[in-house]
Amino acid sequence: MSILQVRDLKTQFFTQDGIVRAVDGVSFDVGVGETVAVVGESGCGKSVTALSILRLIQKETGRIVEGSILFNGRDLTKLSEEEMRAIRGHEISMIFQEPMTSLNPVLTIGTQIAENVVRHKNVSWEKARERACEMLELVRIADPRRRLDEYPHQLSGGMRQRVMIAIALSCDPKVLIADEPTTALDVTIQAQILDLMLELKEKIDAAIVMITHDLGVVAETAQRVVVMYAGRKVEEATVEDLFENPMHPYTRGLMKAIPRLDLDAEAGGRRIRLQEIPGMVPVLIDPIPGCAFAPRCPFATERCRMERPPLVENSGGHFAACWEVDRVREIAA
């Protein structure tokens, strides 16, 4: 059963240069307790997708023009601002990319966690503080009672991200959206935060939407992966399927661009060059009639440039939007 169903979501920004189609018809489901990763490079619309789910796109610049976001059967795009506020931070919560700036420097950690609890659970401040203390313990912050009265600048980046997670989980959300939760952290802390998230997932059974550009993070955390390119979903599969048998040329390109120690070893210790994907991400202002990846794709044909490929299920639960899937597969085999 899915808790969150994104259907044909289109989010556009209205700039002086024209309409930016940041998210251009994306659909995916998130099951109860499932972790779905949304991957893609910078500017592919993955963060905008996340913000759209919580309806956090600034009204002055952009809006959701089409599609629906069903959460527990309710269409979030049709709710009033008041109803959305009750959902944000409560039933759906979000962790942001920048732990260094995502906490208010002038409020204590305890206040920032308790505030969320008071707002959504209608409890007293004392109760909320107790909850805040429990949450800090849950995210493995040592000496939580003392930390409650500390300010964000007294914590390290990793600890701040733990606090962000504590805030996000403080009201037992059903869906947790993590927008590149480890990007701003250094590698050892990244691993700790990912471990923590995996561990907490067992305890809280929230579904997670993991927005990332790091395929390593995907492999470690997610069950299912949505690959986005230029505001469109180009491939969707289980993690095993995607890594074993990437179907879309873009996904294959991404895989080849991951540095791997085992390949170096296979080549007899000789260093082999990483492959990059040639070309640039397309500008999203001009409408793209065909496949958005066609200009950079080694398999592209005339048809790819003219007609937009539909998302087709190629094998059980593995979807790809590519006209040339068969050729890509042959070459891979």
Place this chain on the structure above:
Amino acid sequence: MSDIAQHLSEAPVRKPSAVWTAIRRNPTIFIGASILAILALMALFAPMITGDPLRMTPAERLRAPSETWWFGTDQYGRDVYSRTIYGARVSLTVGISVALVASFIGLVIGLVSGYFRRVDAIVMRIMDGIMSIPSILLAIALITLTRPGLGIVLVAIVIPEVPRIVRLVRSVVLSIREQPYVESAIAGGTRGFKLLFKHILPNTMAPLIVQATYVCASAMLVEASLSFLGAGVPPEIPSWGNIISQGRSFFQIAPWSILIPGAFLTVTILAVNLLGDGLRDRLDPRLSRRM
């Protein structure tokens, strides 16, 4: 907590040395605050440490500073010492109340203007309008329309100071509202006014406090200028401005009645500015002095 840690945390802190390091780290705050504290005490206890500032002793006109007349006397035989100390009352009252009132009004308007984009353009044009009026002219106009008194002087000085505070607060609000922690508060379901008061307002405090000290200094100067021009506090209330103004015609034979209140004014403004500079360095090293 282990025994050693417990022991350490309960070890007596040597207070004097803590105070001393605080002073050494930030001497300007200490110097500025001390001077102001002394002045404030003098102004507060003026009746006990001086005589009547209005009493004339015609026989003792234009006396030079001496043991009886510490700061000398003016052309009516009034004690310049008493008048100067009483004058501190006016300056400090004007400085502090203008700073408080202008900060409060400016804060409210600035918050609204920075947060609600629709009113921003209108409010800021009004503020630009007020800023374009020379403050002394505005004060003179206001005072000629009403009866002279301390109240109207305060109003006249507050009005031109408000836009400065508004611009500062607005600029802080504009930058804070784009901060990720505000976005994350919105993502947590915080509503508009809560967001403004709980998450944005506290961030404006540090620059506002610093700006308030400069407003305080500027208000004292404007009050002195107005009183000097005869458009400030009425002559029966001694203020540094009107003492200087009245001593002007006798400057060559009795310079003390100008130099001494002038020196007090200078030192007071200096103290306020030192305090403001110190606070600025302490609270926000990047903030520029004047908006």
